[in-house]
Amino acid sequence: MSVTLASGADWNLRGTRLCMMDPQEEQEGEGEVHPSRWSRTLSFLNNQALRTIPAVLLFGLAFGVSQPVYTELIKDRVCELVLGYPTKECEHAKSLANHAHSDAIRTVASDYVFYRNLVMSLPCVVLSQFIGQWSDKYGRKVPMMMPFAGLFICGVILLFCAYYPIHPVFMIVASLCAACLGGWMMFPMALFAYIGDYTDNSNRTVIMGIATGAQAIGTTLGLLSGGMLLQSYGFAVPFILFCALLASAFFYVLFFVKDIAPFPLPLTFQWSTFKSLFVLSNLRDNLATLRRKREHNARLHFALLIVTVLISATVIDGEPQIFQLFVEFPPLNWNVQEFSNYAAVLGAVAGFFMPILFLIFKRKFGMKDSTIGVVSVLSGIVCAYGFAIATEAWMVFTAAAVGILRTLHAVSAKSILTGGVDKHEIGKIMAVTSSVQAFAPTLTGGVFLNIFGSSASWWPGFCFAVAAYSLLFSLVTFCFIDVDRRKQQNKSSAA
Numbered sequence: 001m002s003v004t005l006a007s008g009a010d011w012n013l014r015g016t017r018l019c020m021m022d023p024q025e026e027q028e029g030e031g032e033v034h035p036s037r038w039s040r041t042l043s044f045l046n047n048q049a050l051r052t053i054p055a056v057l058l059f060g061l062a063f064g065v066s067q068p069v070y071t072e073l074i075k076d077r078v079c080e081l082v083l084g085y086p087t088k089e090c091e092h093a094k095s096l097a098n099h100a101h102s103d104a105i106r107t108v109a110s111d112y113v114f115y116r117n118l119v120m121s122l123p124c125v126v127l128s129q130f131i132g133q134w135s136d137k138y139g140r141k142v143p144m145m146m147p148f149a150g151l152f153i154c155g156v157i158l159l160f161c162a163y164y165p166i167h168p169v170f171m172i173v174a175s176l177c178a179a180c181l182g183g184w185m186m187f188p189m190a191l192f193a194y195i196g197d198y199t200d201n202s203n204r205t206v207i208m209g210i211a212t213g214a215q216a217i218g219t220t221l222g223l224l225s226g227g228m229l230l231q232s233y234g235f236a237v238p239f240i241l242f243c244a245l246l247a248s249a250f251f252y253v254l255f256f257v258k259d260i261a262p263f264p265l266p267l268t269f270q271w272s273t274f275k276s277l278f279v280l281s282n283l284r285d286n287l288a289t290l291r292r293k294r295e296h297n298a299r300l301h302f303a304l305l306i307v308t309v310l311i312s313a314t315v316i317d318g319e320p321q322i323f324q325l326f327v328e329f330p331p332l333n334w335n336v337q338e339f340s341n342y343a344a345v346l347g348a349v350a351g352f353f354m355p356i357l358f359l360i361f362k363r364k365f366g367m368k369d370s371t372i373g374v375v376s377v378l379s380g381i382v383c384a385y386g387f388a389i390a391t392e393a394w395m396v397f398t399a400a401a402v403g404i405l406r407t408l409h410a411v412s413a414k415s416i417l418t419g420g421v422d423k424h425e426i427g428k429i430m431a432v433t434s435s436v437q438a439f440a441p442t443l444t445g446g447v448f449l450n451i452f453g454s455s456a457s458w459w460p461g462f463c464f465a466v467a468a469y470s471l472l473f474s475l476v477t478f479c480f481i482d483v484d485r486r487k488q489q490n491k492s493s494a495a
Contacts, residue, residue: 058252065238071324124182128438131190132189310437
């Protein structure tokens, strides 16, 4: 099929070409040949959206490798260069659990993590508002590659910080370089928009679950690898691996992920295309997508879900920022390797079971996305309360096991959002969602990290209790949408 770059109309038609047929649609018409289960499975596996999974794995690996190492490097440089403690006392992060000045190190390190989150999020909030509308017209490939380039530059700067005793403020500068090209937020935005282009209601949630599970598995392996490399070789080697993973992801998307804009692009097309990125009409179109009147209270549902995504990203996605500080100080006193092992086991289990759970919920029990959201948020609330009162390792593992479903509701929310808009609006609605998610680390740092720093001496898990209460809004939202959608379905059936 020919592609018209000036308009998204032609290429949007291909979005459902490789999608698995909706079982209800198979029953329509007389004399039709119904596809067998095997043919439907092959159609599902051939879906264009699944070609992004290797890039998702590489992205998760890079994220996982960098996170614990970055935090440990911050703690080390704060201890040595900001607070001026002797080098030997700051050489290993694990010694900080019994350090006489651990409270000061923890407080200052939390401040630097907050500044890093602020710098990493605000440019992404602005950039995603322009890139969403632009990607609806010119494709998702460039927005998927940009973050890899920015994070690669960030990794090179961090590598210098690892080799030389450089003030931790330069680590924040490194994060700014990454944020200006999309940071950690733009790739998921473009990914979910890309999945929305090639899926329908019969397979959208499952494929989004597969992608999210792949990222969780990649992050898990990265956390495990990063912790082991840090213990064995110091700070530099994990950042070298970080850069290699990002370069691999960049070239994989470049050569193996198909999109509407062919590569290499003519220089004239490149200039006219990228010049149209920063125009105010992109912002107006995003707002118009949210304000557009829709049937069955969909506009209200979208507004509530966007707030839910913000809460989820703040509480659940931001959890590792707090959790590592939480477990590495009294009463738990874990070292970085113990934290990495915990994160590896939890991430592997969650990543492996996420697509399986979505398949069971959707195919076996016929659960709606909103119902899955209710179950998931309940899991998250119980998990957060468990962390809040944890004083022993077994309590942490028990709470984590109960909360194995807590990340599903974010996928359900995105599935409802992308499924409720037209094909040419997917990029816009994902841009708004991405902006919300990009802003979430600022809330995590501004609220939960400050709560943790202030309450750690008298209740280390108090911030998780606050998180549990925050998730009550998400629970009410999914319950309302679930009930409202069932009422609309019953009315339609009666009519």
